[in-house]
Amino acid sequence: MKFTKMHGLGNDFVVVNEKTVPTDVLDLAVKVCDRNFGVGADGLVYILPSEIADFQMRIFNSDGTEAEQCGNAIRCVAKYIYDYQLTAATEINLETKAGIQAVSLTVVDSKVTAVRVNMGSPILEGEKVPTIFNENPVIEKEIMIDGTSLCFTAVSMGNPHAVIFVDTIENHFVKGLGPIIEKHEYFPRKTNVEFVEILNQSEVNMHVWERGCGETLACGTGACATAVAAYLTGRTGPSVTVRLKGGDLFIEWDQEQNVVYMTGPSTVVFTGTWLL
Numbered sequence: 001m002k003f004t005k006m007h008g009l010g011n012d013f014v015v016v017n018e019k020t021v022p023t024d025v026l027d028l029a030v031k032v033c034d035r036n037f038g039v040g041a042d043g044l045v046y047i048l049p050s051e052i053a054d055f056q057m058r059i060f061n062s063d064g065t066e067a068e069q070c071g072n073a074i075r076c077v078a079k080y081i082y083d084y085q086l087t088a089a090t091e092i093n094l095e096t097k098a099g100i101q102a103v104s105l106t107v108v109d110s111k112v113t114a115v116r117v118n119m120g121s122p123i124l125e126g127e128k129v130p131t132i133f134n135e136n137p138v139i140e141k142e143i144m145i146d147g148t149s150l151c152f153t154a155v156s157m158g159n160p161h162a163v164i165f166v167d168t169i170e171n172h173f174v175k176g177l178g179p180i181i182e183k184h185e186y187f188p189r190k191t192n193v194e195f196v197e198i199l200n201q202s203e204v205n206m207h208v209w210e211r212g213c214g215e216t217l218a219c220g221t222g223a224c225a226t227a228v229a230a231y232l233t234g235r236t237g238p239s240v241t242v243r244l245k246g247g248d249l250f251i252e253w254d255q256e257q258n259v260v261y262m263t264g265p266s267t268v269v270f271t272g273t274w275l276l
């Protein structure tokens with residue numbers, strides 16, 4: 001299986017272009033993503049034919065579970081499609097489990113310098129995120145973890161997120177609290193967890209614990225969910241730069257269309273062949 005190792009701000013993927021997904025894909029994802037015995041990645045990403053868009057993307061987390069959506073992987077897929085000349089277009093529609101995403105590439109001297117993605121409308125109804133709460137939206141909901149009281153705002157960008165605003169992101173938050181919140185009974189399909197410090201009206205710091213792969217250096221859908229939660233709770237305006245461990249994403253929640261745009265880079269690291 002020929003693959004390209006890519007990343008979006010350090011959130012890394014093994015990307016393959018295939019006709020179909022193999023039946024043992026969950027097992028394959030675990031093996032390929034293993035950082036000691038495999039290539040090493042946060043996820044295995046398939047670019048596939050689509051009957052309703054230009055291409056289809058499917059993403060499997062490093063624990064083998066399939067995610068509905070992945071913002072950083074979408075940007076990598078768009079760059080892959082352009083670099084390998086699967087199309088000459090710089091406006092591409094990508095089918096995902098969360099819907100069709102419209103992607104715009106910025107190309108300078110034949111090189112993709114940035115990718116802007118229409119990530120669709122945020123889902124705020126508690127039962128649809130999903131959470132166990134029949135509220136719309138689920139804002140600043142208390143959750144007790146090991147005797148610590150925290151508040152989360154629930155946002156789905158196709159996949160679920162619990163955004164937690166804190167004064168200071170402490171070292172133990174992501175790896176200590178993240179895995180407990182990921183599997184908390186409040187979230188029937190588990191959740192991604194974002195810890196966020198507000199810097200000002202248009203900048204935030206965010207660290208993330210991802211469902212199905214643990215701490216990552218960046219999360220595109222998490223950055224979108226954070227921008228939505230920050231605006232909903234009156235902490236920022238509708239456009240923010242989200243500063244992540246791996247770099248910055250620019251997120252705009254377009255109020256007229258009620259869609260979220262994400263702009264950021266994507267990078268090729270190396271290519272290789274996985275022996276099946």
Ligand SMILES: N[C@@H](CCC[C@H](N)C(=O)O)C(=O)O
Pocket residue numbers: 011061066067068069070071072073159160192210211212213216218219220221222
């Ligand atoms: N890193 C991603 C999200 C990947 C999926 C996530 N772990 C989930 O299970 O929902 C991003 O950039 O959005």
